[in-house]
Amino acid sequence: MKILKALSIAGVAFYTVGCTHMTSNYGASPDNVDEIRKSGITELSVGEFVSKNSDTTSITCRAAGPVKNQNNVSFENYIEGAIKNDLKMAGVYKEGSDIKISGAIEKLDFNSNIGAGKWMINAKISSPKSQGYTVQSTYDFSTNFVADKACQQVAQAYEPAVENFINQIVTHPGFSSLAK
Numbered sequence: 001m002k003i004l005k006a007l008s009i010a011g012v013a014f015y016t017v018g019c020t021h022m023t024s025n026y027g028a029s030p031d032n033v034d035e036i037r038k039s040g041i042t043e044l045s046v047g048e049f050v051s052k053n054s055d056t057t058s059i060t061c062r063a064a065g066p067v068k069n070q071n072n073v074s075f076e077n078y079i080e081g082a083i084k085n086d087l088k089m090a091g092v093y094k095e096g097s098d099i100k101i102s103g104a105i106e107k108l109d110f111n112s113n114i115g116a117g118k119w120m121i122n123a124k125i126s127s128p129k130s131q132g133y134t135v136q137s138t139y140d141f142s143t144n145f146v147a148d149k150a151c152q153q154v155a156q157a158y159e160p161a162v163e164n165f166i167n168q169i170v171t172h173p174g175f176s177s178l179a180k
Contacts, residue, residue, distance in 0.1 A: 019148075020058075021067045021155035026082040028089040029163045035170040036090035041179040043094045044087055047102035049080045049123070061112055061151035067158070075108050075158075079121075082162045086170070099179045101127050101169075106134075110157075112150045117143035119154075119161035125169055127178040135172065137165040 055074035058066035069078045083101065087093035107122040119139045126132030139161035143150040169175060 019065045021061060021065060021151045023067065023069045023078070023155045023158040025070055026078065026085055026159055026162060028085045029166065032086040032163065032166050032170055033089045035167065035175075036086060036092060039170065039176045041092050041176060043097050043099060044092050044127075044179050045094055045097035045100045046080055046084045046087065047100035047127075049076045049083075049103040049105060051076050051105040051108060056108065059110065061110075061154055062147040064147035064151040067110070067151060067155045069158075076105055078158075079103065079105075079162055079165070083166055083169070086166055099127055099129060101125065101178055110154050112143050112147075112154050114143050114145055114150075117141045117150070117153060117157070119157055121161065121165040123165075125172075125178070129179060130174065130177045132178065133172055133174040135165065135168045137161070137168050139164045 055076050057072055057074045058068045059075070061067050069075065073081070084093060103123040103125050105121070105123045107120055110119045111117060117140065119141075120137070121139075122134070122136045124132060124134050139157060141153060141157040141160075143153050
């Protein structure tokens with residue numbers, strides 16, 4: 001009887017702990033690439049994107065487990081890599097350039113509540129050539145009553161949320177001043 005009780009408790013614990021919900025790798029955004037090309041910028045590199053809290057490699061989602069990026073990459077490094085991808089596709093990325101776009105991330109979080117699913121990414125964008133500007137990006141998505149499904153939706157929404165965040169960076173009137 002004690003063994004059956006112990007197995008039951010172990011089984012319940014196993015199913016309530018949850019699992020990790022992985023985001024997708026970022027692919028370059030055609031819209032962002034077009035906007036970068038329109039900006040007139042000919043050379044730009046990417047500096048650090050840092051959070052005031054420290055690099056975040058996972059964010060807990062309800063009781064269903066953490067949301068994480070592939071290869072345990074921090075959310076800040078994911079954004080760095082995504083911007084590099086878009087700049088490379090636009091033909092303006094130059095490794096080692098003195099002109100580096102950087103970001104001080106003030107908020108990077110999500111809401112997984114039903115009817116209010118959203119990623120929020122706020123950052124101060126700057127370069128050695130410009131004091132920069134602030135971007136406050138919100139990306140809405142649908143969620144589910146079931147925690148596991150809702151957290152998977154959170155993970156799936158991170159890539160388009162980052163694409164939206166980058167779009168707000170490259171469409172901002174101050175974007176071209178980052179390199180001039």
